[in-house]
Amino acid sequence: MNSLLIPSGAVSASTREKQGESMKISATAPGEQPTILTLSKVGKSFGPLRVLKGIDLEVQRSEVVCLIGPSGSGKSTLLRSMAFLEEYDEGEIRIEGQLLGWQNTDKGRRRAPQSQINQVRRNIGMVFQQFNLWPHMTAIGNVCEALRRVRRLSADEANKRGMAMLEKVGLAHKANAYPAQLSGGQQQRVAIARALAMEPHIMLFDEPTSALDPELVGEVLQVMKTLAKEGMTMVVVTHEMGFAAQVADSVIFLDQGEVVARGTPQQIFHNAEQPRLQQFLQNYLDRNAFWQDSKPPTPNL
Amino acid sequence: MKSYPMQLDSCFGTKVFSKTLKSLSLAVALALLPLAAHADQLADVKKAGELVVGTEMQFAPFDFLEAGKQQGLNAELFAELGKELGVKIKFLDLPWPSVLPGLEAKKFDVVAGPIIVTKARKERYHFVSPIAEATVALIAGAKDDSIKKPEDISGKTVGAGKGSAQLEELKTFAATLPEKVTIREYVDNNQAYADLAAKRIVAVANSLPNISYVAAQKANLYKVVQPPFGKKSYFAYLGRKDADADSLIAALDTAVTKMHDDGRLAALQKKWLGAEMDVPKGDFDPTW
């Protein structure tokens, strides 16, 4: 539990920014748009309930954005909309300029053909709260499946790349294990490897550590941190405020389907102005404060 | 699904299997024990005031339903027999393959049917005097000109009732023909007639009274192929062949002979079978 609390300015996002600065610049190839993901006025209703109320958001290449907020705030729905797992019904989501999920016709807009959705989605990798590994395939089988069936790589090639991805998340030695034989943390790392294998330009994480036992959270966050350092563009829905504080370039606080606050971790966690955000952070602190009288343990990240 | 899985029974191992076999063979062993009780069946029937008759209601013109009521020769003939014996008659309708086992299991006193008297059957059951001729003939499609005499079925497909004497007769006849006859066995004759109408088979073998009735009812569909190919044979009612049954069969025999003599039998034959029939009185030797 090394990253639970919000450190008072110790390891800040700015430190990391400096570390990653050179990589980020190199990651943006000349001529590419710096903005990779654009949301404008995105809205979504489930029946009478309006869960997203016109969200605007831009994510730059190599940026790490964390979405925080109380449960039911719409943060997961927003993230799932970015992969078109939810059909948002207002506004637009564009990935590298391409409209996601819909096409505009004379008679208004209608769902784009699946091939077109897949075309836009190629650039997205998604990691789920429940891992969603396919239990009847081994770790390497999970990673290679889409490489073989979608990218049409040969068995050898797929295997080679799959092993490299497992290596990256530190699980090359578990390549032939079935999901049931892996811990939750290991399963989530395989799921990350599976998404990475398709070389996405942007990775979406939907509460990737919420389903894990506390002692397994660290290994997954570690992998995500490494990814961030390497310049991967990431949007993360999380309850791990420590992770958000250390890794995020910007933090967005959602409540009741609206963006209530956005800013650097410093601005959000230390200079919160909005009462709703203050309340949220206070609740979080109360829940996690086991050091009431003594000094908080020092994070060693 | 999850809450009520149709589980595979993992415990059905060989042990249970062999145990089951053991208990089954025990049941068989018990079944083989001779039944001790000796009684006089006629006295029993008279005491009960009721003669229970097993039959099949799909055997026109002997037994069939019309508007839900039993009709045919059997109903009227047994009504007379009941008068002679001074008992009421109760009919029990069963699919034909169940009728003889039912008689052996004492589910009823006699079998109506009637069924053809054969040597093998005479050894097993106690027959009452015959009541009609049963010589086997063919029924074919009314418009089928390729079947004009029995021998025309050579090389074709023909049907008959499963487990019937008529089927045996057909098999014997088919063996004498130059080309192989394919024989389909039907659980009841009516399905054979249906298949004949559907032209899957070219003819059905059954006793003359039965097919004459069918052809008369549905002249646009069926015709009787003359002459009958079978040897002369007779229909009769039957009972169990054990000591206690003797008295009942003897009483029925007397009653049938009486009806024979006073012309009641002939009248019934004329009414239901179209013509009077010359049948042997009392015991006789079947041709096969």
Add this chain to the structure above:
Amino acid sequence: MIFDPKIVTDHLGDIGSGFLVTLGTWSSGVVLGIALGMLIAVAQVFGNNFVRAPLRVFIELIRSTPFLVQLFLVYYGGPAFGLSLDPIPAGILGLGVYGSVYFAEIFRLGFESVARGQLEAADCLGISRLQCIWRIQVPQMLVIILPALINMITVLCKETAVLSIITIPELTMVLTGIGSETFAFVETLLMLCIGYLILVELCSRLGMLLESRVGRFMSRQPR
């Protein structure tokens, strides 16, 4: 009356061929039923309402009427509608169609039992619907539905006894035939019991073997 083994030995050829006919119609009916059932289930789970509604009606009609009645209508009623089949093809068709609606229900529940998230993951990776059904859903649901599947297959085994009404010389037909020919009702009935128990037992054994094979990934122990 005595259990006469001669009844069995005298008719060994007939009994054997009856056994084989039962086995043959049964297995063909099962294969046809599973194939049809899979098609129906896929159409039900993934199709639109124009496909689903008539399928629903078909399933209800087949499930609501005895196999005996269906078989009779197909075989004896078929020629009136221009469908004149020989007994064995008609029997296999009838058995397959009857089984298919039950198999379809089993498959439908199987499809529903695979967690939605796994399909979302496949969707995000660009795996097509057909690939998803074949590579991800079918192998997993097989494990879950196997007991129900085996159960239904054994039910079909017993339904083959009804095929005698369309003159197929299967085990029940042969043995009851021998019974009425020789009056050896006890022997033939016992043979029937044993014959079907052997077939059903064979089927459950095969099922257990399969279960231990396809279900390996569910185990927590590494191989």
Add this chain to the structure above:
Amino acid sequence: MFDWPLLQQNAPLLLDALWVTLQVSIAALAIGFVIGIVVGSLRLSPVPLLRRLGGAYIFVFRGIPLLVQLLFIYYFLPRIGLPNVSPTMAAIIGLSLAAGAYIAEIMRGGFLAIPGGQLEAAGLLGLSTSQMLLRIRVPQAVRLTLPALVNEMILLIKASSLVSVVGLADLTRTAQNLAASDYMFIQDYLMLAGFYCLINVPLAYCGSLLERRLKEQTA
């Protein structure tokens, strides 16, 4: 090809026969349910011998075709000195014994779906085994398995089409008899199918309704 006057004449006869079919099916379901609970709990008993016993019961009554079971009960049990029962009784006994085997498997699934903690709690409160079975396990298992039991009823009604071999004039036998005398095979069999649907389609609808409700409650 349809003969309406004949249809009007036959319909009331089939309706009467439907009643016979329903009577034996309902009686068999009730008796089979009791057998099912007993055998189903035997299958889950901690005593290996009892488990075996339950297993053997299911093996025999599920493995042998109903037709053969009915013949056995009607024709051979009397030979070994067991009472010579009427056709109706033979049909009910045969159907119940077979239904019992299927319901036992359904109930076993239902029993297994009840969380073990509940029984531990009941045990700590001092409930006896039989009290636990009747007051806690059966009511919950029935609720969980109600859709499957409705389904079993449909199967039973269909299976009862075989009871004519013991001399009972059920729906199927009556239709066959009618067809044998009026030669309108297709019409009579279509009517027969229609009468089965009359009962079974609403039953199936109830079943799926119950299934949906159960899914909502447990979800």
